[in-house]
Amino acid sequence: MRLEEKIYDLIKETVEDLGYKIVKIEIGGKKKKEVVIYIDNEIQRIGINDCVRVSRAIDPLLENSDLIKESWTLIVSSPKRK
Numbered sequence: 001m002r003l004e005e006k007i008y009d010l011i012k013e014t015v016e017d018l019g020y021k022i023v024k025i026e027i028g029g030k031k032k033k034e035v036v037i038y039i040d041n042e043i044q045r046i047g048i049n050d051c052v053r054v055s056r057a058i059d060p061l062l063e064n065s066d067l068i069k070e071s072w073t074l075i076v077s078s079p080k081r082k
Contacts, residue, residue, distance in 0.1 A: 003027055006067050007035065011058045015039060018054060020046075023079045033072040035062065038079045046078035 004025040015022050015037075023038040039046055039054055055076040062074060 003067065007037075007062065010061055010065055010067065011037070014057050014061060015054055018057060019043075020050065020054060029073070033068060033070055034075055035068065035072055036075045036077060038077055040079050051076040051078070 004027060007025055007027075008022060012022060020039040020041050023040050024036075025038070026034075026036040028034050028036070037054070037058070039050065041050075055074055058076075059074055062068065062072075
């Protein structure tokens with residue numbers, strides 16, 4: 001199972017309990033790994049407060065899971081609009 005799938009399984013319920021859905025998870029970065037979680041909802045566009053809310057809820061889950069062995073940064077964002 002890919003790391004993105006493991007992260008999805010770990011945070012899905014928490015994100016949905018907050019009223020959001022996970023659109024995509026990306027893992028990148030060179031020196032320090034970046035874990036980017038894109039969220040959305042059915043009601044309104046995602047704002048900074050939504051991202052902060054989700055970030056604060058899932059950061060402890062990721063920290064305590066030990067899924068990511070090296071140093072990493074969590075980024076929660078709205079989906080890229082076309």
